Amino acid sequence: MMKIAVLFAGLLAAGSAAPGLSLAADAAAPVKEIMKDTQTNWASDASDWIDVFEESMLGRLYSKDFSDKYKAAAQNPAADEDGISPFDYDVIVNGQDACPLQDLSIENGQPANGTTEVTVKFKAATCLEGAPNRDDFTTVRFEVIEENGKSVVDDIMVQGEEGQGPISLKATMAQIANGQ
Known part of the structure; x- marks a missing residue:
């Protein structure tokens, strides 16, 4: 019993001495909340x-x-004409139309240079009869950083058109702000 108490105390001390180690475990927390709302x-x-x-x-x-x-x-x-959002599409599903999200997965990457990439995959077109991409997975990458002691999303990267690389939502917002 004494060995367990000493081991537990050591783990607590290690966690408090190296707070960055605990960040990787909760980097997905803001992403999970965003995806829960997107699913809803x-x-x-x-x-x-x-x-x-x-x-x-x-x-x-x-x-x-x-x-x-x-x-x-x-x-x-x-x-945007409705005055609600600067976007005329759902930036998470990367489109104006989607179905109930299927086969959703959220995976933490390894922290690097102060950022943890959290990758989300899901099927968004399973109810669209005849859609060529009906069973395709949509992949969204969330760039998560630590700010003021908590994990926050710093950018959202969606896949561009075929042959185009990922598109940064922050870059898109900068273009919108500049009237482009």
Whole structure:
């Protein structure tokens, strides 16, 4: 029993002495919340759309730089006619139409240079009869950093058109803010 207590105390001390070690374990926390809301939005019985960029979420789940870029993009009057978002599509599913998300997986990468990449995969078109991409997986990469002692999303990378690399949502927001 004494050995277990000493081992437990040692683990606690190691965790508090190296807080960066614990970050990798919770880097997916903001991503899981965003994906839970995205799943709810695309569920067949969804009644109220959850804005994953709503003001309180911006301050809690996203980095200051990401939030600032989002707010600047939202100021562009040409961004979106409904006044809710600077986007005219769901940036997570990377489209205007989707089905209830199927086969969702969330995987933490290894922290590197202060960033942990959290990869999300899901099928978004399974209910679209005749769609050529019906069983294809959509992959979204969330770049997660530590800011003010907590994990926050600093960028969202979606796959571009065929032959095009990943597209940074922060870069897209900067273009929208500049009227492009």
